[in-house]
Amino acid sequence: MKNILTLLRKEFILELRRKSVMAGLGLYLFSLTFICYITFSLRQQAINENTWAALFWLVILFSVVNSVAKSFIGERKGVFIYLYSVASAQQIILSKMIYNSLLAFLLSVAGYFLFAVFIYNPVTDQLLFMVLLLLVAAGFSVSLSLISGIASKANNSNVLMAVLSFPVVISILLMAVRTTGNVLNGMERAASSDELLNLLAINCIAGALAYILFPYIWRS
Amino acid sequence: MKTWLKITAIVLLVYVHTAGLLMDVPRLNILNETIRALYFHVPMWFGMVLLYLGSVYYSIKYLRNPSHELDVKAEAFAHVGTAFGVLGMITGMLWANYTWGSPWHGDPKQNGAAIALLVYLAYFVLRGSLDNPEQRARLSAVYNIFAFAAMIPLLFIIPRLTSSMHPGSGGNPGFNAYDLDSRMRWVFYPAVAGWFLVGLWISNLRLRFKLIQEKSSDTSI
Numbered sequence: 533m534k535n536i537l538t539l540l541r542k543e544f545i546l547e548l549r550r551k552s553v554m555a556g557l558g559l560y561l562f563s564l565t566f567i568c569y570i571t572f573s574l575r576q577q578a579i580n581e582n583t584w585a586a587l588f589w590l591v592i593l594f595s596v597v598n599s600v601a602k603s604f605i606g607e608r609k610g611v612f613i614y615l616y617s618v619a620s621a622q623q624i625i626l627s628k629m630i631y632n633s634l635l636a637f638l639l640s641v642a643g644y645f646l647f648a649v650f651i652y653n654p655v656t657d658q659l660l661f662m663v664l665l666l667l668v669a670a671g672f673s674v675s676l677s678l679i680s681g682i683a684s685k686a687n688n689s690n691v692l693m694a695v696l697s698f699p700v701v702i703s704i705l706l707m708a709v710r711t712t713g714n715v716l717n718g719m720e721r722a723a724s725s726d727e728l729l730n731l732l733a734i735n736c737i738a739g740a741l742a743y744i745l746f747p748y749i750w751r752s
Numbered sequence: 753m754k755t756w757l758k759i760t761a762i763v764l765l766v767y768v769h770t771a772g773l774l775m776d777v778p779r780l781n782i783l784n785e786t787i788r789a790l791y792f793h794v795p796m797w798f799g800m801v802l803l804y805l806g807s808v809y810y811s812i813k814y815l816r817n818p819s820h821e822l823d824v825k826a827e828a829f830a831h832v833g834t835a836f837g838v839l840g841m842i843t844g845m846l847w848a849n850y851t852w853g854s855p856w857h858g859d860p861k862q863n864g865a866a867i868a869l870l871v872y873l874a875y876f877v878l879r880g881s882l883d884n885p886e887q888r889a890r891l892s893a894v895y896n897i898f899a900f901a902a903m904i905p906l907l908f909i910i911p912r913l914t915s916s917m918h919p920g921s922g923g924n925p926g927f928n929a930y931d932l933d934s935r936m937r938w939v940f941y942p943a944v945a946g947w948f949l950v951g952l953w954i955s956n957l958r959l960r961f962k963l964i965q966e967k968s969s970d971t972s973i
Contacts, residue, residue, distance in 0.1 A: 675898075675902065678894075678898060679895075679898075682878070682891050682894060682895055685882065685887060685891055686878065686881045686882050686891075687881055687882075687883075688881055692877065692878060692881055695874045695877050695878075696874050696877075696878060696895065696899075698870070699867050699870045699871040699874055699899065699902070699903070700871070700898065700899055700902040701902075702867050702906065703902060703903075703905045703906050706906075730905070730909070734902075734905055737901055737902075738898075738901070738902065741897065741898050741901050742898070745815075745894045745897060745898060748815050748890055748893070748894050749890070749891060749894055751890075
């Protein structure tokens with residue numbers, strides 16, 4: 533437990549030290565949102581709720597894939613060896629998952645803000661939408677952390693990251709789009725509880741599997 | 753693979769082809785004779801899921817106790833499973849073209865199956881891009897298990913939550929809800945068993961071929 537906290541602190545400190553990476557992610561998110569704005573809704577209200585939901589989740593998916601990918605891809609080999617010697621594989625994957633979830637949640641909230649500013653904000657039930665963002669962010673980063681670990685071992689890791697991750701996160705994405713549809717159409721909360729529980733269950737399965745399987749990737 | 757299993761497979765499939773094409777089937781609106789697709793389309797999906805399950809089983813076994821043969825087995829099962837999936841897709845699209853009106857309908861099960869195929873195509877891409885055989889075996893085993901677990905909700909849960917044009921959806925599936933005519937069961941169950949046995953047989957051949965190929969390339973070096 534103490535090790536996990538230390539690892540988490542290390543991630544945060546490293547992230548704050550390399551401000552250009554953070555800025556790059558933010559800019560990526562901004563450019564994606566801006567492209568959506570230019571291509572779809574230069575004229576106000578040219579975009580309906582369902583398109584909004586689809587565009588929003590696409591933007592979030594792409595920026596989260598990019599942000600989580602760098603958790604193992606692009607790290608120097610020396611860092612791996614050092615981490616290997618000071619912490620167990622389980623501690624490392626847990627700290628990565630927690631850290632990536634926070635980062636992904638931050639990115640989703642920023643994306644939501646940008647969408648609200650540039651396009652418009654059709655969400656009526658803010659609390660439910662935030663819960664959804666949190667669950668999806670956790671789901672994405674849990675599955676993508678493991679995939680990033682696999683892809684980092686291969687030669688063409690960036691292409692591989694995209695190819696390997698999309699089939700895995702599609703079920704999460706489907707649930708997210710469906711729940712967003714409910715939220716945007718102004719249904720009451722009870723209507724979305726099934727989807728949220730599903731999402732939580734998928735997160736638990738993916739998290740448990742990542743926790744069990746990661747040591748096998750880590751060993752080499 | 754035991755010889756009697758091979759003979760059973762041949763006998764079952766000969767029976768399925770003759771009985772499936774000649775025996776009486778219930779007349780239903782729109783479906784008419786296309787109902788016979790059940791004997792050839794549905795067993796493909798059973799075969800695919802079972803073969804993928806076999807692949808995952810060998811992947812788990814590999815991680816517990818690494819050996820080259822288990823890795824080759826997992827790959828062979830995934831290969832044949834994918835072939836079954838592609839065949840199931842083609843037969844389904846052919847059938848849908850005449851009954852639903854167009855080959856691709858955006859049916860949740862159709863989409864789920866397409867994604868399942870994508871997962872295993874990604875699995876082969878992953879295998880192709882790793883050079884070190886030991887690492888390739890380990891990483892692809894991990895991906896196989898993880899992707900299979902992520903795929904289950906797609907194939908078995910999501911179609912059940914939404915309305916689908918496949919039977920057994922939008923509620924409790926199970927075979928009774930299939931309202932399968934009891935005469936058709938006489939052909940359908942043997943068809944599932946027969947096709948699955950053929951799948952096992954092909955993967956077995958593939959496995960043996962691979963092992964011999966590697967052995968001969970080893971000696972030639």
